[in-house]
Amino acid sequence: MKFAATFFLLMSAASVQAQLYKSTGPDGKVTYSDTPPAAGKVIPQKAVAGEGSNSGDGLPYELALAVKNHPVTLYSSEKCIPCDDGRKLLNERGIPFSEKTVKSNEDIAALHKISKDDQVPVLTIGSNKESTFSPTAWGTALTAAGYPESNRLPKTYRNAAPVAAAPGAASPGKSAAPAANTTSTAGNGDALPAAGNAPPGFRF
Template identity: 45%
Template sequence: MAGSAAAQVYRSVGPDGRVVYSDKPPAANARDNAPAGAGTGAGGSSAGGLPYQLNQVAQRFPVTLYSGKDCAPCDSGRNLLVNRGIPFTEKTVNTDADVKALQRLTGDTNLPVATVGGQRLSGFSDAEWSQYLDAAGYPKSSQLPSTYRRPAAAPLVAARPVAAAPAAAASAAASAPEAPPAPSVAPQRTTTNPAGIRF
């Protein structure tokens, strides 16, 4: 009975959309063949297919890297995470809006910044980052499966379409029916209309 607890359980979705759990790997043509319990980790990183213990640590202590362009310490921090096999989310800080958002989050604008769960690490220090990753329970060497794909870096502040907004507002204003002019004087209150409502 104790040996069955360590057995791998696979989740697959059949062609009919039915979810099946089994101790046998799913067929190659199954739509979703991630091990059971794998899902999207906190912070938006894809934890699909992670070994169980690594998935548990990534769920409890998600890692986020805040980095910038042409930032050697950022590259060093990223390399440490990649070489150690840490599943992480990367947020880039390139625009003024990104810098302001980073300052609101961290109280500072220095890069890189890493978060390991609720712990914030400012600036890169191999020893310090490794110490916090060890304390969180991340393995010292990569346990990522060969099929794991790290999520692409995304801007800290999502860009909003600027050019389309004024044109859309102008066309909406042009097609909207003209509203009746607002009354310039408040309606009189009378005994038959104590609230002064006008229709």
């Protein structure tokens, strides 16, 4: 009886430290196994601490790998329904992402370095860019980047708070210095300044 218990413990320890192999078959199906497959693309992984183990920042291996190779960033603005819909899709699917807000002229210039489109939301998945919100297009792009199709985020995971698209841009609560002599005199033919700080033609 004592020998059987010892044997069971030894076998359990061996299985905990087993090498994990990720293979992609000819049909594109991904399989995880503790033994090397006979065929297909093999990606050996570090030893894992049993089934359901997380890696990286507490993320499952497949999700952590997608985040490393194809990080996701959402460019959004206030009072933007498509932005809200895009954010909801990412959260429901369990996609770790960073969010950059477009509010100032500097933010708009930063967005133009990413996308020539003057419309938000814009989603970047690694080097891939998706302009405007499309559930089908966004979902297909996320799947192609290796993100799981179902939510596998740990319940304690939280995305970072949104930041301005332009590094060093003024915070939303900081008021800009008032422009001098902006009051228009009736009948003098001077045009009133544009409302807000967005240049003409930019669409939120």
